Amino acid sequence: MTAEVTTAPITAPAFPLSRSRCPLNPPQEYERLREEQSVSKVTLRVSGKQVWIVTRHDQVRQVLGSPDMSSNWKLPGYPLQVPLPPDVLETLELPLVAMDPPDHTVRRRALIPELTAKRMQALRPRIQEVTNQHIDAMLAKGGPVDLIQELAVPVPSLVFCELIGVGGENVDFFRRYAEQMVNRDITPEEFGAAQYEMEMHLQGLVTAKTENPGDDVLSRVIAKNNETGELQHNDLVALARMLLFGGFDTTANIIGLGTVALLENPAQLAEVKADPSLMPKAVEELFRYLSISDSATARVATKDIEIDGVLIRAGEGIIALNGSANRDDRFFADPDALDIHREAKGHLAFGHGNHQCPGANLVRVELDVVFTTLFSRIPTLRLAAPVEELEFKHDQLIYGLYSLPVTW
Amino acid sequence: MRIRYDRERCVGSGACAFTLPEIFDQDEDDGRVLVLVERPGAEHRKAIEDVAASCPVLALSVEDD
Numbered sequence: 001m002t003a004e005v006t007t008a009p010i011t012a013p014a015f016p017l018s019r020s021r022c023p024l025n026p027p028q029e030y031e032r033l034r035e036e037q038s039v040s041k042v043t044l045r046v047s048g049k050q051v052w053i054v055t056r057h058d059q060v061r062q063v064l065g066s067p068d069m070s071s072n073w074k075l076p077g078y079p080l081q082v083p084l085p086p087d088v089l090e091t092l093e094l095p096l097v098a099m100d101p102p103d104h105t106v107r108r109r110a111l112i113p114e115l116t117a118k119r120m121q122a123l124r125p126r127i128q129e130v131t132n133q134h135i136d137a138m139l140a141k142g143g144p145v146d147l148i149q150e151l152a153v154p155v156p157s158l159v160f161c162e163l164i165g166v167g168g169e170n171v172d173f174f175r176r177y178a179e180q181m182v183n184r185d186i187t188p189e190e191f192g193a194a195q196y197e198m199e200m201h202l203q204g205l206v207t208a209k210t211e212n213p214g215d216d217v218l219s220r221v222i223a224k225n226n227e228t229g230e231l232q233h234n235d236l237v238a239l240a241r242m243l244l245f246g247g248f249d250t251t252a253n254i255i256g257l258g259t260v261a262l263l264e265n266p267a268q269l270a271e272v273k274a275d276p277s278l279m280p281k282a283v284e285e286l287f288r289y290l291s292i293s294d295s296a297t298a299r300v301a302t303k304d305i306e307i308d309g310v311l312i313r314a315g316e317g318i319i320a321l322n323g324s325a326n327r328d329d330r331f332f333a334d335p336d337a338l339d340i341h342r343e344a345k346g347h348l349a350f351g352h353g354n355h356q357c358p359g360a361n362l363v364r365v366e367l368d369v370v371f372t373t374l375f376s377r378i379p380t381l382r383l384a385a386p387v388e389e390l391e392f393k394h395d396q397l398i399y400g401l402y403s404l405p406v407t408w
Numbered sequence: 409m410r411i412r413y414d415r416e417r418c419v420g421s422g423a424c425a426f427t428l429p430e431i432f433d434q435d436e437d438d439g440r441v442l443v444l445v446e447r448p449g450a451e452h453r454k455a456i457e458d459v460a461a462s463c464p465v466l467a468l469s470v471e472d473d
């Protein structure tokens with residue numbers, strides 16, 4: 001370590017910081033931090049623990065690309081952002097996202113060949129079919145409707161059923177589960193019961209797919225594993241669970257927020273309506289602009305590391321804010337503007353390094369289909385309430401909307 | 409112009425294969441990058457450099473012959 005290393009001052013504001021200005025923008029404070037104190041400390045609201053945040057694009061890449069960072073939720077310094085009682089954490093089977101190499105490497109390698117760009121593109125016709133059905137239903141009902149309930153939640157849950165090869169009445173099971181997960185009035189008991197039921201369901205599903213493989217992602221992971229024998233039954237259940245938690249809520253949230261962002265930028269929306277071949281670039285820009293899992297990219301240092309002259313010690317927690325990185329004007333010109341023509345690809349909304357989201361290509365296809373179809377089938381779609389009155393998920397780890405009244 | 413790639417580093421995100429399917433693919437066995445056209449024409453340079461910059465492990469680069 002060099003002599004210039006400084007320790008950041010110990011004013012550690014409560015985290016998450018609040019989104020005071022437009023709810024489609026990240027906390028305004030990020031901008032000041034990037035300029036004046038790009039590596040600084042915050043106090044997690046959930047636990048009172050002090051952890052580091054890094055806010056610039058290059059710093060976020062440095063943290064997420066470093067071999068000296070762990071994703072292990074069980075390490076004491078890890079910046080957990082959900083309230084997990086210590087005894088629950090102790091016995092928790094860590095998901096892929098919370099594993100380190102070599103455990104992480106083996107499991108990720110089992111999964112990614114089944115989530116390739118080609119395989120995800122191959123799901124396009126089915127995604128189109130599911131989207132059409134829900135938009136038909138919306139049109140039949142007539143506005144105003146809640147876009148979250150009618151489209152944003154059911155489409156990803158049906159697509160998930162495709163991934164894990166679930167059909168028939170089991171589809172309703174997943175749909176009900178998805179609805180329960182977005183119901184704010186659910187009691188802790190009902191929530192626990194739904195999780196337990198889901199767990200049993202996934203257990204049974206892995207057994208069924210082992211005995212009776214189908215043509216789906218989960219069956220192929222299982223079949224390949226039968227040859228290598230690397231993973232146990234519970235590892236396979238954990239992968240199915242990871243796809244569920246990684247893919248359901250995220251996609252639903254970005255469908256809702258993305259719709260608002262497009263409606264709020266009518267000139268750009270008009271362009272993509274006129275030329276749907278612009279949609280993939282618009283979708284990439286929405287990932288950057290919305291950065292719905294800003295703080296999900298968290299780590300704990302396993303060695304002392306210096307970031308722009310600030311020393312972070314082994315054992316200390318770091319949140320590499322991808323949403324702040326995505327608004328860094330050192331990397332993106334005019335970062336607070338939604339611009340569907342920009343080269344948004346360098347955004348970090350799916351993370352960076354060895355944990356980067358393997359579901360990204362699926363979401364790319366889903367959003368391309370959903371937005372293109374929504375705005376071509378219902379060209380006069382508009383918000384049925386002012387943006388200021390929409391219910392944003394300020395209290396959730398993954399940002400989104402609780403409901404989205406629209407009409408046409 | 410030639411594409412350099414490091415299959416050992418690749419984490420199979422498929423960002424390259426999604427964006428430029430005529431140049432990149434992914435191995436069916438391990439999901440890692442396959443380069444279909446190692447020496448693409450100069451007109452692809454900008455697109456390939458953009459993709460290389462978005463690779464999460466910086467496993468791709470373009471070099472001159």
Ligand code: HEM
Binds near residue numbers: 098251298352362
């Ligand atoms: C807009 C939607 C999505 C966003 C913004 C998103 C974001 C992310 C981010 C930031 C990470 C990295 C976390 C870290 O570095 O610690 C991640 C990991 C992951 N995501 Fe996504 N995700 C989305 C959709 C999906 C979907 C649809 C799936 C499933 C098909 C999925 C499956 C996963 C998995 C399995 C991981 C763990 C990868 C690993 O640890 O190696 N995600 N996601």
Ligand code: SF4
Binds near residue numbers: 413421434463465467
């Ligand atoms: S973008 Fe990089 S990590 Fe992703 S498949 Fe291509 S080479 Fe591999």
